[in-house]
Amino acid sequence: MAPEKQGEWLAAQFEENRGHLRAVAFRMLGSASEADDAVQEAWLRLSRSDASAIENFGGWLTTVVSRVCLDMLRSRTARREEALETSTTEPVASAERRSDPEQETLLADSVSLAVLIVLDRLDPAERVAFVLHDMFAIPFEEIASILGRSSEATRQLASRARRRVQGAPAARTASLAEQRQAVKAFLDALKKGDFEALVAALHPDIVVRIDEAATRTGAPREIRGARNWAKGAIAFSRQVQGDVQPMLVNGEVGLVWAPRGRVRRVLRLSITDGQIAEVDIIGNQDRLKELELAVLGEQL
Numbered sequence: 001m002a003p004e005k006q007g008e009w010l011a012a013q014f015e016e017n018r019g020h021l022r023a024v025a026f027r028m029l030g031s032a033s034e035a036d037d038a039v040q041e042a043w044l045r046l047s048r049s050d051a052s053a054i055e056n057f058g059g060w061l062t063t064v065v066s067r068v069c070l071d072m073l074r075s076r077t078a079r080r081e082e083a084l085e086t087s088t089t090e091p092v093a094s095a096e097r098r099s100d101p102e103q104e105t106l107l108a109d110s111v112s113l114a115v116l117i118v119l120d121r122l123d124p125a126e127r128v129a130f131v132l133h134d135m136f137a138i139p140f141e142e143i144a145s146i147l148g149r150s151s152e153a154t155r156q157l158a159s160r161a162r163r164r165v166q167g168a169p170a171a172r173t174a175s176l177a178e179q180r181q182a183v184k185a186f187l188d189a190l191k192k193g194d195f196e197a198l199v200a201a202l203h204p205d206i207v208v209r210i211d212e213a214a215t216r217t218g219a220p221r222e223i224r225g226a227r228n229w230a231k232g233a234i235a236f237s238r239q240v241q242g243d244v245q246p247m248l249v250n251g252e253v254g255l256v257w258a259p260r261g262r263v264r265r266v267l268r269l270s271i272t273d274g275q276i277a278e279v280d281i282i283g284n285q286d287r288l289k290e291l292e293l294a295v296l297g298e299q300l
Contacts, residue, residue: 167294214283
C-alpha cells in the first residue's frame with residue numbers, strides 16, 4: 001500500500017474509534033481537554049507504529065489511551081495540590097467553567113457528575129481498573145497488562161474501587177428515604193430561589209457551621225436559625241449554579257460542590273423530622289480528603 005493510502009487508511013481506522021477513546025479517556029480523567037490530549041497522543045503513537053502488526057485496532061487503541069491516561073493520572077496529584085494551595089476556590093472554579101463547557105456537557109451526558117467526583121478520589125490504578133472493567137467490560141487480563149499487575153490484583157483494585165463508588169450505609173437517625181426527601185426539598189427551593197420554601201425545608205433552629213476555608217475572612221463561622229441562613233444559601237446557589245450534587249457523605253445524604261468534578265465544598269447534613277437541622281460546611285482540603293464520598297443509587 002502506498003504511504004499516502006496507508007496514512008488515509010490509518011486515519012479512517014482511528015476516526016472509527018475516536019468516540020469510544022474519548023469516552024474512555026473522559027471517565028478516567030474527568031476533563032474534556034485532557035481526554036482530547038490523551039486521544040491525540042494515542043493517534044501519534046499509532047502513526048509511529050507498525051500498523052500491519054495490529055490485529056485489533058479498537059483493542060490496541062483502547063490499551064494505548066488507557067496507558068496514556070494512567071500516566072496523566074499519576075502525574076496529576078502534585079500539580080493539583082499545588083494549584084489548590086496557591087489559589088482561591090472561586091476564581092479557579094470560574095476559570096474551569098470557561099474551558100469548553102460544550103464539550104464537557106456532551107461527554108458528561110452518559111456519566112453523572114457524582115460518579116466523576118468519586119472517581120477523582122480513587123488512586124490511578126483503582127480508577128483505571130474500575131473504568132475499564134465496570135464501565136467498558138474489558139477483561140481483567142487485558143487491564144492487568146496495562147497496569148503491570150496480576151489479573152487477581154487487578155480484580156481486587158476494581159472491587160475496592162467499586163465499594164468506594166457505591167459507598168456503605170451509615171448508622172443514621174433518619175432513614176435514607178427521609179434524607180433524600182429533605183435534601184430534594186432543599187435543592188428544589190434553592191433552584192427556584194423560593195425563600196419561603198427554603199425556610200420550610202430547614203429546621204427553625206438550624207445550626208450551620210462553616211470552616212475557615214469555606215468562608216471569607218471575617219465572616220461568621222456559625223449561623224443559627226432558618227431565616228438567617230436561607231438568604232445566604234440562595235446567594236451561594238446562584239453563584240455555583242448546577243455544580244451542587246446530592247451524594248453520600250460518610251454514608252449519609254449530603255451535598256457536594258464540585259466544579260468539573262473537583263471537590264471544593266461538602267455540606268454534611270443532619271435531618272430531624274424531615275427538615276435539615278444541622279449543616280457542616282467543609283472547605284478545608286485536609287478535611288475533604290478524609291470524607292468518604294459515594295454516589296446515590298440513581299446516579300450510577
